[in-house]
Amino acid sequence: MSAELGLAALWMAAALAFLQLAGGALAQRDAEAPLAALVRPAAMLQGLLALFSFAMLLWVFATTDLSVKLVASNSHSMKPMIFKLSGAWGNHEGSMLLWVTVMALAGALIGWLEKRLPEKTMQATLAAQGFVAIGFYAFLLLSSNPFERLPMPVAEGNGLNPLLQDIGLAFHPPTLYMGYVGLSVAFSFAVGALLTRQVTPEFARVMRPWVLGAWVFLTLGITAGSYWAYYELGWGGWWFWDPVENASLMPWLAATALLHSASVLAARDALRAWTIMLGVVAFSMSMVGTFLVRSGILTSVHAFAVDPERGTFILALLAVYIGGALLLFALRAGSVSEGRRFAAMSREGALVFNNVMLSAILGIVLLGTLYPLLTEAFGVRVSVGPPYFNPVGAIFTIPMLLVMTIGPLLRWREDNAERVRVPVAITTALIVTTALFVMLAAGNISLLPLLGLAIAVGLAVASLMPLRGRNLLRTPLSTWGMVVAHFGIAVSLLGMASESAFTEERLVAVAPGDTTEVADWQIELEGIDPVAGPNWTAMEARLLARRGGGEPHELRPEARSFWAPVQQTTESALLTRWDGQLYAVIGDQAPDGRWQLRLWWKPLVTLIWLGGLLIALGGVLSIIGRLASDIRRRSADRREADEHDDLAQIRGGRSGPAGELV
Amino acid sequence: MNAFKPKHQRLVLVSLALIAIIAAGLLAAWALRTQADYFYLPNEMVEEPPEVGRAVRLGGMVAKGSVQTMADGVTVAFMVTDQTEVRMPVRYSGILPDLFVEGSGVVAEGSLGADGVFVADNLLAKHDENYVPRELQEMDQHRAAKMAEETTVGLE
Amino acid sequence: MRWTLWAPLLLFAFFLGLAGYQLSQPKEQFIHSTMIGKPLPAFNLEPASSTRPGVSLADFKDGKPKLLNIWASWCLPCIAEAPQLEALKEAGVEIIGVAIRDRPEDVDRFLEMHGNPYTRIGADDISAIQLEIGSSGVPETFVIDGQGIIRHQHIGDVRAGDVPELLARLQEAAQ
Numbered sequence: 004m005s006a007e008l009g010l011a012a013l014w015m016a017a018a019l020a021f022l023q024l025a026g027g028a029l030a031q032r033d034a035e036a037p038l039a040a041l042v043r044p045a046a047m048l049q050g051l052l053a054l055f056s057f058a059m060l061l062w063v064f065a066t067t068d069l070s071v072k073l074v075a076s077n078s079h080s081m082k083p084m085i086f087k088l089s090g091a092w093g094n095h096e097g098s099m100l101l102w103v104t105v106m107a108l109a110g111a112l113i114g115w116l117e118k119r120l121p122e123k124t125m126q127a128t129l130a131a132q133g134f135v136a137i138g139f140y141a142f143l144l145l146s147s148n149p150f151e152r153l154p155m156p157v158a159e160g161n162g163l164n165p166l167l168q169d170i171g172l173a174f175h176p177p178t179l180y181m182g183y184v185g186l187s188v189a190f191s192f193a194v195g196a197l198l199t200r201q202v203t204p205e206f207a208r209v210m211r212p213w214v215l216g217a218w219v220f221l222t223l224g225i226t227a228g229s230y231w232a233y234y235e236l237g238w239g240g241w242w243f244w245d246p247v248e249n250a251s252l253m254p255w256l257a258a259t260a261l262l263h264s265a266s267v268l269a270a271r272d273a274l275r276a277w278t279i280m281l282g283v284v285a286f287s288m289s290m291v292g293t294f295l296v297r298s299g300i301l302t303s304v305h306a307f308a309v310d311p312e313r314g315t316f317i318l319a320l321l322a323v324y325i326g327g328a329l330l331l332f333a334l335r336a337g338s339v340s341e342g343r344r345f346a347a348m349s350r351e352g353a354l355v356f357n358n359v360m361l362s363a364i365l366g367i368v369l370l371g372t373l374y375p376l377l378t379e380a381f382g383v384r385v386s387v388g389p390p391y392f393n394p395v396g397a398i399f400t401i402p403m404l405l406v407m408t409i410g411p412l413l414r415w416r417e418d419n420a421e422r423v424r425v426p427v428a429i430t431t432a433l434i435v436t437t438a439l440f441v442m443l444a445a446g447n448i449s450l451l452p453l454l455g456l457a458i459a460v461g462l463a464v465a466s467l468m469p470l471r472g473r474n475l476l477r478t479p480l481s482t483w484g485m486v487v488a489h490f491g492i493a494v495s496l497l498g499m500a501s502e503s504a505f506t507e508e509r510l511v512a513v514a515p516g517d518t519t520e521v522a523d524w525q526i527e528l529e530g531i532d533p534v535a536g537p538n539w540t541a542m543e544a545r546l547l548a549r550r551g552g553g554e555p556h557e558l559r560p561e562a563r564s565f566w567a568p569v570q571q572t573t574e575s576a577l578l579t580r581w582d583g584q585l586y587a588v589i590g591d592q593a594p595d596g597r598w599q600l601r602l603w604w605k606p607l608v609t610l611i612w613l614g615g616l617l618i619a620l621g622g623v624l625s626i627i628g629r630l631a632s633d634i635r636r637r638s639a640d641r642r643e644a645d646e647h648d649d650l651a652q653i654r655g656g657r658s659g660p661a662g663e664l665v
Numbered sequence: 666m667n668a669f670k671p672k673h674q675r676l677v678l679v680s681l682a683l684i685a686i687i688a689a690g691l692l693a694a695w696a697l698r699t700q701a702d703y704f705y706l707p708n709e710m711v712e713e714p715p716e717v718g719r720a721v722r723l724g725g726m727v728a729k730g731s732v733q734t735m736a737d738g739v740t741v742a743f744m745v746t747d748q749t750e751v752r753m754p755v756r757y758s759g760i761l762p763d764l765f766v767e768g769s770g771v772v773a774e775g776s777l778g779a780d781g782v783f784v785a786d787n788l789l790a791k792h793d794e795n796y797v798p799r800e801l802q803e804m805d806q807h808r809a810a811k812m813a814e815e816t817t818v819g820l821e
Numbered sequence: 822m823r824w825t826l827w828a829p830l831l832l833f834a835f836f837l838g839l840a841g842y843q844l845s846q847p848k849e850q851f852i853h854s855t856m857i858g859k860p861l862p863a864f865n866l867e868p869a870s871s872t873r874p875g876v877s878l879a880d881f882k883d884g885k886p887k888l889l890n891i892w893a894s895w896c897l898p899c900i901a902e903a904p905q906l907e908a909l910k911e912a913g914v915e916i917i918g919v920a921i922r923d924r925p926e927d928v929d930r931f932l933e934m935h936g937n938p939y940t941r942i943g944a945d946d947i948s949a950i951q952l953e954i955g956s957s958g959v960p961e962t963f964v965i966d967g968q969g970i971i972r973h974q975h976i977g978d979v980r981a982g983d984v985p986e987l988l989a990r991l992q993e994a995a996q
Contacts, residue, residue: 238787291836294840318840329833332829384704395700
């Protein structure tokens with residue numbers, strides 16, 4: 004019964020999305036149209052229904068209702084509850100339902116809370132949000148119904164990939180989805196603003212917290228996904244430039260550019276068309292990524308079950324939404340009036356530079372991801388990996404990071420190079436000194452990690468400079484947000500550069516009792532024990548790691564064999580110290596009885612993800628700061644308006660809009 | 666520096682962005698031609714070997730009876746074949762994927778060594794299960810993990 | 822610079838064209854066995870179920886063509902093809918099963934629920950025979966003639982429309 008309720012709620016939500024679109028569209032011609040008043044309630048109700056539908060899906064998974072096809076193919080009655088629940092979104096249909104649920108909730112939130120823009124613009128925005136939602140409802144209901152029943156229930160479910168039985172991964176997809184789909188709000192705002200030609204600083208201020216929210220989730224999702232790949236894959240790497248990873252990076256790059264250009268628009272009323280463009284591009288990247296992964300056209304090696312019909316469906320959605328928005332942009336953006344001017348040496352100048360570089364990096368990642376598709380059209384199979392992405396990306400990342408050290412110190416509109424001479428000198432000195440020191444101390448080191456280390460140190464100090472000479476308690480939260488996020492970039496960069504420059508690796512075959520070494524660690528294989536878990540058995544190695552004869556620490560990497568489904572995984576073991584991580588993986592037993600061990604010492608590697616968390620924290624601080632200052636500003640406006648009203652009443656006994664009297 | 670006139674400034678901004686993005690495009694096109702990993706079958710690799718040291722991928726079947734573990738216990742040597750009788754020697758140091766068995770498909774990522782042996786940095790055991798609903802069944806770990814991400818993260 | 826506003830749309834149109842072209846290209850979904858026309862390799866499998874004996878090469882060499890069905894209790898299409906296998910059995914076809922990476926109790930439960938069309942069921946715990954005869958997925962069905970030569974491979978579940986074809990192939994193999 005719950006499956007049917009969920010399905011019914013989904014159909015009703017789709018109908019409400021239609022109502023939202025129709026009402027919003029009619030309101031553009033006639034603000035008094037009867038349907039116009041229904042736009043906001045429709046958005047809110049649609050959000051509730053989608054949420055209810057998703058709750059029903061969770062329910063059938065929680066109760067392991069094996070008459071539902073999706074449960075039968077993805078769950079198992081013996082799984083722990085948390086993994087039963089995460090199984091609900093661990094598959095194509097469930098994850099698409101999560102997608103539309105997040106999208107409907109985002110629409111419901113703007114319908115409910117956002118009152119700052121002209122009502123006509125809001126109705127256009129909600130109409131756009133409803134229009135996008137309709138396509139995804141159609142996709143879900145017509146080709147990916149998550150509530151489909153089996154003709155007869157099966158006795159037991161098909162289990163779930165053991166790799167998914169991981170608490171980190173259980174929360175990873177929802178986090179990323181809130182990021183991807185949250186960007187749909189930016190898309191709808193951009194379309195709404197284009198339709199009503201209301202590209203104003205107020206529009207940027209309204210859009211910014213929503214984009215920031217989505218961006219925070221995206222940052223957290225990418226960070227968590229990278230850490231998950233790092234410890235779960237057992238390869239010691241943390242980023243593989245896989246299409247799946249690129250698909251999450253591209254919306255992030257676009258959203259980061261959007262945040263910065265929106266702040267130019269909000270503060271200085273410039274970059275109007277460009278900000279709109281980025282609003283469209285950010286969510287388009289989310290959809291293109293979905294398409295690339297779901298359609299299977301990019302999976303020459305990672306081949307998996309692909310339904311070409313689904314690919315065609317998503318491609319059609321892309322054509323309608325992205326094509327439509329870009330067409331609207333081409334037709335309307337020319338009539339968006341010119342913004343204000345500024346000098347090249349100014350805060351705006353630095354932000355424009357940041358935007359151009361981010362767009363270039365986005366282009367490079369996109370080209371690299373699509374290139375195999377292009378060559379395949381000519382019958383040549385290629386894959387594109389780090390040898391392309393790392394150096395080519397760095398050509399644009401390094402100038403961007405250098406400008407980032409100075410940009411936040413510049414004044415809006417126009418600034419004098421003399422004024423920032425001292426900070427520039429300090430940063431340059433730090434970068435050069437670090438580079439020289441590293442070259443002397445480490446000797447043979449390749450160029451990119453060297454530059455990374457040097458710039459990371461320079462940027463870490465430079466990113467704190469906007470706080471110089473300020474009363475820290477009275478510094479606005481949004482400034483704190485920027486400082487923390489930029490500092491996070493430096494921290495993350497330091498981790499990446501250090502990992503790539505100083506990692507030591509050791510691959511050996513050892514018998515129990517033997518000791519091996521990696522970096523300054525001595526690692527002894529004490530023994531190998533068979534251990535049993537709820538649905539797996541494993542060979543577990545007991546390793547004792549000592550550093551220069553100090554305290555021994557135990558590590559227990561495992562080679563697990565799951566029986567439902569039958570699969571083998573390696574469970575890496577990590578030992579985290581303040582200055583790095585020791586990473587151990589156990590492999591097969593060699594014919595002579597020795598065991599394969601793969602060990603890495605990765606100095607400062609944890610900074611990569613710590614930096615990611617700091618970046619997200621910066622975003623959170625910024626949201627709070629922006630909202631608080633907005634509320635303060637508006638209550639001040641209201642007070643002023645009230646005073647004018649009072650004044651008007653005293654003077655002429657006539658109450659009118661405050662603006663007429665001033 | 667004086668502020669530009671708005672019209673002028675827009676022109677400069679657009680030109681700057683265009684130049685940077687076209688430069689990025691050209692650079693990417695050039696780098697992709699030189700840095701993309703091409704996919705080879707054993708007979709292609711024998712007939713037209715790639716440059717020594719260039720990253721490429723080699724796909725085929727692990728020849729029966731060819732897998733040997735070296736004395737260090739962690740290096741494996743084997744032959745990769747295809748429908749033709751060509752046999753391409755491969756050497757790999759590391760932990761073998763679960764499904765790496767003689768007679769099964771494999772994709773080796775690595776480069777051709779000066780001695781004519783393909784040195785693999787990474788092995789992907791290949792086992793297509795396209796029509797099994799439990800697509801993850803019997804995949805090697807990396808593909809399964811990626812796929813898990815693909816199906817859950819979506820956007821991926 | 823009005824035309825620059827059209828550039829994103831043009832780029833996107835190019836992407837659409839490329840992606841559409843790639844989608845329209847039929848992808849080779851299945852890997853066909855290179856073993857067709859060749860004899861079965863020698864093998865000897867333990868029984869996978871308490872109800873049927875195991876399988877060895879000799880069982881195929883009695884002069885009568887048979888079906889070799891690669892399946893598993895964990896595989897959903899195998900449930901879908903069970904009625905068709907039953908129909909083939911009714912038509913007098915001898916079906917020998919090989920259960921891939923399975924457990925006896927699961928096999929027994931599967932047979933109890935979905936019927937048991939097999940005369941023999943071997944257990945292939947490491948997909949060894951499966952790989953040797955060039956099968957790369959579950960389920961697959963092979964037509965083997967009376968001398969143990971592989972004559973035909975059917976990839977995926979046996980649907981109702983496939984039954985006549987399999988019967989025809991068996992006829993062919995009998996000659």
